[in-house]
Amino acid sequence: MKVGIAGMGAVGLSVAKALDRGTLQGLEFAGFCASSDSRGAELNKALTTPVPIYGMDSIADHCDIVVECLPPARFADIADPVIEAGKTLVVLSASQLLGRADLIERAKETGARIIVPSGAMLGIDALKAVAVGELKSVTIKTSKPVAGLLNAPYLAKVDVDLTKIKEPYRLMAGSVSEIAKEFPANVNVAAALSLAGLGPERTKMEIWADPSLSHNLHTVGVTSDSSDFTVSIQNRPSDENPATGRITAQSVIALFQQMTSNLIVGT
Missing domain, CATH: 3.30.360.10 (Dihydrodipicolinate Reductase; domain 2)
Structure with missing residues (x-):
């Protein structure tokens, strides 16, 4: 499965590096969204294998799964096109799903899936x-x-x-x-x-x-x-951004491990 990332801050970059290392069996890092071409080039330097840079309206055309790691105000910019494309959207800005029953209904129509990792929460x-x-x-x-x-x-x-x-x-x-x-x-x-x-x-x-x-x-x-x-x-803060918990990125990586594992532990 091809994975794209929208938002390469502390969480997105951590997930990107895990995909780049090739440790997530069955998943390929296929591209990401960046705020500018120069920022995208800078981020690609942190990877072993550079990947394409896409706009938020087109990344779903090249990926099976898109991970949303954006500021809340930008959520719809990636969520709407991914759902329209019938792909899987992994949502970190879970608060933006509140009041978006239309997005969930549209996912039923297009065959898309919306997955919310546990993030910084247990239980x-x-x-x-x-x-x-x-x-x-x-x-x-x-x-x-x-x-x-x-x-x-x-x-x-x-x-x-x-x-x-x-x-x-x-x-x-x-x-x-x-x-x-x-x-x-x-x-x-x-x-x-x-x-x-x-x-x-x-x-x-x-x-x-x-x-x-x-x-x-x-x-x-x-x-x-x-x-x-x-x-x-x-939660302990990430090294890249003190405002973001380290466990948030790890929960996305754990989700990916579970998606491709022959043994699943937990609901």
């Missing part, structure tokens, strides 16, 4: 299993270092200077849908969780700024007729 296997029965509640509390929230547009609406807080400060509580509108770059983990369980309207979320943290901390609580569980994860 999704268990959540999907308990959702087969009666899923009663899902909550997620996301706590972030102050620096990771300073650019959030929501701060302009509230009277708080996060640089001066001494204790954890709750910025917002509500449904994942409500919080995604205010923190589009900070809720991909919660969006993936909601899509695996009760949906974005019924999955409850709190987002906190915590001056004591150096890494993002996610805590999830689930109650159901078969199991109740609580899980927490604190």
Whole structure:
């Protein structure tokens, strides 16, 4: 299968290097999208074997799978043409799937697939299993270092200077849908969780700024007729971009390993 990557930041480049090494059996790195020809040439220098550079409206013509690693505002630029081409879209900007029922319906018509890796979240296997029965509640509390929230547009609406807080400060509580509108770059983990369980309207979320943290901390609580569980994860940043967790790229690589493996462990 031929794999393309849209967005060669910390996550995209890490996945590209794994494909370039040839360690992912059955997968070929077929090309990527770059912001400019000069940037594309620079990125190709980091690879053992240079690959073609495509526009986001044409990469699906050359690939079976396209990995989306873009800023949220650019999601539709790659998602729409990939779905129209009937190819597989691996989505990292999971928050952008909220409210895009049209994209999912169109995928049914064109034969496309949309895959959301677990990314920086754990417990999704268990959540999907308990959702087969009666899923009663899902909550997620996301706590972030102050620096990771300073650019959030929501701060302009509230009277708080996060640089001066001494204790954890709750910025917002509500449904994942409500919080995604205010923190589009900070809720991909919660969006993936909601899509695996009760949906974005019924999955409850709190987002906190915590001056004591150096890494993002996610805590999830689930109650159901078969199991109740609580899980927490604190992710280490990638070397390339402190704002991106190292595990995010690794989850995409693990997904690819599972797609071509003769032995699959986990839901």
